[in-house]
Amino acid sequence: NAGVTQTPKFRVLKTGQSMTLLCAQDMNHEYMYWYRQDPGMGLRLIHYSVGEGTTAKGEVPDGYNVSRLKKQNFLLGLESAAPSQTSVYFCASSYHEKLFFGSGTQLSVL
């Protein structure tokens, strides 16, 4: 059982470049999330989805877009990367608030 899988694990971007982080879950969960983790700030919610075809903004949505075209996938996009978006990104799905996390993506924007 793979659980939540994120790709890639590491990425380096130049300012202004775009990229998409991929998240897939095989637990048939309705809810999926994207968090960013920064030193001394814990995890902050970027966007989330309560089901296929739906997305909503979290605490820190600016500069990111998401899509949930299929129930098992949740994509996070950066249209024009900025150094402030250097962070570790975690995808998660949930069942009754119990979150299942992916292993994270370390993103550096130079």
Place this chain on the structure above:
Amino acid sequence: AQKVTQAQTEISVVEKEDVTLDCVYETRDTTYYLFWYKQPPSGELVFLIRRNSFDEQNEISGRYSWNFQKSTSSFNFTITASQVVDSAVYFCALSENSAGANNLFFGTGTRLTVIP
């Protein structure tokens, strides 16, 4: 507004010592949920426990125990006879949403180092 405070940024203990990680929360709701997650060096966060606001019974799971006290708005986590494998960052979290985790707020985490 919600707030979760983990005042202990880093803790170091020697193996076999007991250690308590503190968590203080703020909420105006009478119905809420409290969580602890563990983030080992591998990076992936792992669920440890969920407690709802109506259940103040302490819980024990092996070497782990949790003390929920509404009177002091605290949900502390104790590891008994710590082991090197307990070294991780531990996050306390609060949610007022029973349908999902979109309203889940994390504390800033406590890094626990267990010295062999």
